[in-house]
Structures are given as structure tokens and as C-alpha cells.
Amino acid sequence: MRTILTDDITAAVRNLCIQACTILGEDVIKRITDALGAEKSPTGRMALEKIIENAQIAATENIPLCQDTGMAVIFLEIGQDVHVAGGSLNEAINEGVRQGYEDGYLRKSTLDPITRINLGDNTPAVIHTEIVPGDKFKITFAPKGFGSENMSRVMMFPPSAGIEGAKDFIVQRVIESGGNPCPPIVVGVGLGGTFEKSAIMAKKALLRPLGSRNPDPTLDELEKELLKKINATGIGPMGLGGNTTALAVHINSYPTHIASLPVAVNIQCHSCRHAEAIL
């Protein structure tokens, strides 16, 4: 049994908040740069150029990439041989979020859903916990902006809809979203499972490095087909027309029930931010 102190978790989360909100991953910058070379629309090229320039300014001047520094979404992978000591795990994470958003001059956007009164410190975080073998404690922080989050949907299809129904739904969702989610987007898809499992799979799919292949050959093919279809819509960067609507489609799947086909689409803007730490 390995002991991990809640103070160390708080410190790690604080740093991840600031890091994720100011530094765009190399994989994302590379995909956007590649897209720029292939983009036919002048407006689209301007948008992609500005996006790359923005990432450089954010990193060098230590300023957030986007003013929507998101709702704090945290994925934990906790080794089953880990013992968390020193207090409440959830409170340790929320304290890290509190400190990170304050110290990093990040925007606090969480509020009460009924009164709409801002809670003032960007907590509570949305925390997804997975227990895995081993004695590591992995924290992935993915601040989620709601321009793109609002465009996400879960659909419970009847089995008769089949994979064709799922594909149409995914492409249609992107078309209906247009420029709202700040394309070029990353499309996270959760296929199967239950209502909530599909949504979590779709969100977790957004964490996969851009440009990486899906280890499942069927899903890999499906990802390529959907990306091609989505980029043929002409929506383009910012929805103003062009060939780059999505940078990637990432799919996770899970067995489902004989009576259903859940399909979740979680849309991510071009600012595909996340940072991780292993304690």
C-alpha cells in the first residue's frame, strides 16, 4: 500500500489548472498547422493562423488561451494499492481548483443552476474516478469551455437505427453546431454502454492525443470515415466556410443492451486543453 497525501494532490491540481489553460499541446498545434496547409478558404486560413499565433502568445505571456477557462473536469486513475491520507480526496481536488483559478487569473464560471449566482471559485469540479491496478495516482485535468459543451448530445437509438443511424447523428450534430463550438473541433464519441457511460466515454475520447490511431481497427476506420464526412460539410474554421471543420474524431465503445444503442457526441473546440500529472 502506497500513501499519497491530500496536500500533494491539491498542489498538483493547482498547477494543472494553470498549465492546461495556458499551454496548448504540441499534438494540437501540429494538427492545426497541417490543416492550415490544406485549407482552401482564405477566411479559414486566417482563422487557423490566428489560432496558432494565439497559442504562442498564451504560452510566452502566460495568459489563458481562451477567456472561457471552463468548468473543471478531472479524470482520476487511482491505483488499487494507493491509500489517500490527510483528509477528503474530493475536498483536496476542489482546493486545488480554487487555488489554480485564483492564482492563475482564470475565469470562474461555475454557478448555481437555479439562482444563476456565481459560486465564486470555479468549484465544485466534475470528478470521474477509475480504480486501476497498481500504486500510481494519475490526475488529468481537462477544463471544458461551454461554447462547445453546449453543442454536445446523447441519443438513445433503438437497435434498428444501426451504425448508419449513429453515423448520421454524429455528422448532423456537427452540422447543427456550425460555428458555435469554435471549429476546427475535436469530436468525441461514446458508442454503447448506458446513457451515462456513453457520455463519459465521449468526454474521455477527447483526451487521446490528436493524430493517434484508435487501437481498435473497426473504430479506427469509423473515425476516418466520419472525419472525412465532417470535413466535407464545408463548415470550416469558425463556421465561416472551409475544409477544416474537425481536427479529429475519437471514438470509444462499450458493449450495450439488446434494446438500445446509446450514442454520445461530446464536442471540443480547437483549444483542446488538458494536462496530467502522475503522483
Place this chain on the structure above:
Amino acid sequence: MNSEPKKIVAPLNDIVLKNLNAGDTVLLSGVIITGRDAAHKKMVDLINSGNDLPFSIKGEVIYYVGPTPAPPGRPIGAAGPTTSYRMDQYAPVLIERGLKGMIGKGRRSEEVKEAMKKWGAVYFAAIGGTGALMSRCIKEAEVIAWEELGPEAVRRLVVEDMPLIVATDMYGGDLYVTGPEKFSSRE
């Protein structure tokens, strides 16, 4: 799209407005105001109840933005555009009252476009998510109303060479419609 951006100054006058067409790129300088969801609701509630606004919107350009807090030594934090459709139900009233420009991202409703045609106004798209880049164009920022709204408070900004695209002009031209049509290769 014209390759050379047009340099324009806010507040806008009708001569400038008439020369802006969907697809043009512009560099905007001058003085603008900010406002998003909560501020729009307050503005329209005040107008509907027959009261004056605490600031003028005549000839003004409003930027849909909720910036991050200003770090030391800067007037403002990251300040990219927010999604505009959430302001659609309020925009026509403001356009009727003299608002001449809006900056945001994403398509506008038919009602907003009709009001833009009728009263003369233009909608600029800023590149969504470029909060750091846009922040560099903002030279001064001060809260002029509703400080309690935090990131949603109304600010007066002095901006310089803000890179924008004319998304919807006062003639009904809409790049959010024509752009995707032009580049669609769907069978």
C-alpha cells in the same frame, strides 16, 4: 474576401457601415463596450420598463465577451468572443436603439438579421478561443456598469487593430451561410 483588411474606427458611422460586406476582414480600433448574457437581460429589462441605460449604445459596437481577471500589469485578461446566439433575443431591441455593431462568434437569428437590415448594423466574427491574441489588442478596460456581474459586467474598452471578419452585413449578406455552401463537397 478582400485580402487586405480594412482599418475602421469605433464608434461606427453610417459611411463606414455601408462599405462593409460579409467576408471582408477588418482591423478595428477605437472605443467599444462589452456585454454578454446577464448584461443583455438587464439592458433590455431597463428599456422595456421605460428606463435609461447607465451608458449610451448609440453608434456603439458591443463585444460579447466575459474576460478572465486582469493579471498584474495588464488592463484585461484573455478576452475572446463568446457564442452570439444567446444574445439573439435581446439584440433587435438594442439595434433599434442605435447599436451599430456586434462582435461575437457563430450565426445570428433571422430576427437579428432583419433588425440589422432595417436599422443598419453589422455583425463581426472574432476568432473564437483566441483570448490571448485579442487581449493584446485591448489597450484600456474599465467597468462602466454592473460590477457585481463579475466577468459579465459591462466594460468600456479601447482597442487597437482588433482582427475581425464581417460575418453579416447590413444588406443581409451572411458568411455563415455562403461560406459553408461554397466549400461543401457533400454528395
